Amino acid sequence: MAASTAAGDMTHGNPTKLLVQFAVPMMIGGIFQLMYNMVDTIILGRFVGAGALASIGATSSTTGCFLFLSTGMTGGISIVVSQLIGAGEPERVRKASANALLLTLFFGAAVGLIGFIGAKPLMQLLGTPADIISGSVTYIQITCGLIVVQVAYNAIASVLKAIGDSKTPLYFLILCSFLNIVLDLFFVLALEMAVAGVAWATIISQAIAAVLSFVYMRRKYAILRFQWKEMSLDRKIMRDYLRYGLPMGTTSCLLSVGMLVITSVINSFGSSVVAAYTVGSKVENIAVLLFNQFALSFSVYAGQNFGAGLRDRIYSGIREARRLVIILSIAAAMLMLLFGKYVSMLFVDGSEREILSISIWMIRIEACFYPALGLIWLFNSALRGLGQVNVTIFSSIVELLSKILISVLLSRVLGPIGIWFAAPIGWVLGGIVSATAFYRGRWEKRLPPPKVTDQKEG
Numbered sequence: 001m002a003a004s005t006a007a008g009d010m011t012h013g014n015p016t017k018l019l020v021q022f023a024v025p026m027m028i029g030g031i032f033q034l035m036y037n038m039v040d041t042i043i044l045g046r047f048v049g050a051g052a053l054a055s056i057g058a059t060s061s062t063t064g065c066f067l068f069l070s071t072g073m074t075g076g077i078s079i080v081v082s083q084l085i086g087a088g089e090p091e092r093v094r095k096a097s098a099n100a101l102l103l104t105l106f107f108g109a110a111v112g113l114i115g116f117i118g119a120k121p122l123m124q125l126l127g128t129p130a131d132i133i134s135g136s137v138t139y140i141q142i143t144c145g146l147i148v149v150q151v152a153y154n155a156i157a158s159v160l161k162a163i164g165d166s167k168t169p170l171y172f173l174i175l176c177s178f179l180n181i182v183l184d185l186f187f188v189l190a191l192e193m194a195v196a197g198v199a200w201a202t203i204i205s206q207a208i209a210a211v212l213s214f215v216y217m218r219r220k221y222a223i224l225r226f227q228w229k230e231m232s233l234d235r236k237i238m239r240d241y242l243r244y245g246l247p248m249g250t251t252s253c254l255l256s257v258g259m260l261v262i263t264s265v266i267n268s269f270g271s272s273v274v275a276a277y278t279v280g281s282k283v284e285n286i287a288v289l290l291f292n293q294f295a296l297s298f299s300v301y302a303g304q305n306f307g308a309g310l311r312d313r314i315y316s317g318i319r320e321a322r323r324l325v326i327i328l329s330i331a332a333a334m335l336m337l338l339f340g341k342y343v344s345m346l347f348v349d350g351s352e353r354e355i356l357s358i359s360i361w362m363i364r365i366e367a368c369f370y371p372a373l374g375l376i377w378l379f380n381s382a383l384r385g386l387g388q389v390n391v392t393i394f395s396s397i398v399e400l401l402s403k404i405l406i407s408v409l410l411s412r413v414l415g416p417i418g419i420w421f422a423a424p425i426g427w428v429l430g431g432i433v434s435a436t437a438f439y440r441g442r443w444e445k446r447l448p449p450p451k452v453t454d455q456k457e458g
Contacts, residue, residue, distance in 0.1 A: 016324070019297065079384055087308065105152075128267055276416070283363050372427040
């Protein structure tokens with residue numbers, strides 16, 4: 001099997017065109033992915049109150065830790081499958097898909113158990129305000145306790161994206177995002193379930209997305225249509241998954257640990273600042289959609305071309321991706337500086353002036369550093385696709401330590417405003433590490449002999 005038999009062959013053709021075609025569905029998908037949590041926030045903030053809004057906000061670093069751990073593991077799946085696609089090994093691709101399902105089930109169940117049991121102790125450890133801790137614990141126990149459904153969807157989406165299909169996960173995500181809205185309104189307004197309602201709406205929607213994606217994957221792509229007898233453990237594939245996925249998951253958890261420390265600092269300023277942080281985070285998630293999925297999608301391009309041994313295409317691709325990420329991140333920054341206040345008012349009533357004022361400071365400070373955020377995502381994405389995941393761990397450690405130190409020190413001098421400088425400075429320092437590692441080119445020593453000779457368009 002040549003790579004061209006996959007849904008999207010990135011070893012031939014103009015890199016810019018390929019990257020844009022692949023990234024646009026992922027960017028659109030990112031919009032609908034945001035709808036899960038964004039709709040939760042809007043409905044709770046508008047129809048239940050600031051207390052319910054703060055309950056979810058206080059969980060952001062905790063739920064983020066579990067989510068990042070799961071996406072790190074499923075990111076390992078994307079690296080392995082994309083490299084096998086580039087190398088032209090159909091039987092191994094099918095076996096890798098079967099083992100991805102095994103990894104999903106065991107990993108998701110284990111992490112979910114930890115999330116359910118550890119929800120209350122962790123919220124207490126973080127000093128969550130007493131008036132919102134009950135809602136926070138409920139939200140974590142449902143969304144993290146049943147995280148296996150999100151791990152399953154991410155794993156299937158990773159396999160599909162690795163073969164070049166970024167559209168299919170989008171279609172099912174759009175469908176289930178609208179379902180999430182309907183369920184949110186039903187559980188919160190009709191059944192008055194408040195925080196528990198939005199949590200269950202999210203889980204049910206994610207479960208449907210996972211099931212539909214799995215059925216479609218098996219019917220559409222023969223290369224992914226493994227037999228149940230192929231579900232036996234393949235030690236080499238599973239070892240590769242863990243070799244890439246565990247460091248990526250560890251990297252994400254390190255960042256989340258930093259956010260846990262920052263969350264404890266935020267909690268010390270009271271529920272109004274927690275609510276402001278919630279609003280600011282949601283607005284930032286909207287803004288970075290212009291460039292984050294584009295940057296993160298580069299791992300598939302890098303993985304396929306690495307598997308095919310195409311060094312020059314990797315370098316030409318990173319040049320084009322870097323240019324586009326900078327342009328898009330600057331555009332996002334300008335939009336937030338001009339309209340961040342009005343976007344914030346989607347999540348909280350205009351009468352909540354203190355919450356709005358604090359959140360706007362957060363949005364404006366971090367917007368000025370969006371290009372640094374885009375570049376650290378891009379270079380880490382490239383390094384992961386090339387199998388250099390250990391470098392991204394070191395980059396994340398630098399970013400983590402910066403966030404912790406700056407958030408603690410500056411908050412004592414500037415109050416909540418000092419906290420908002422922590423993440424941006426961490427992006428800059430971590431990005432320097434990742435970019436330096438990529439251009440040093442140590443990954444070239446592991447590059448296999450070229451399997452595709454036509455590089456005229458690269």
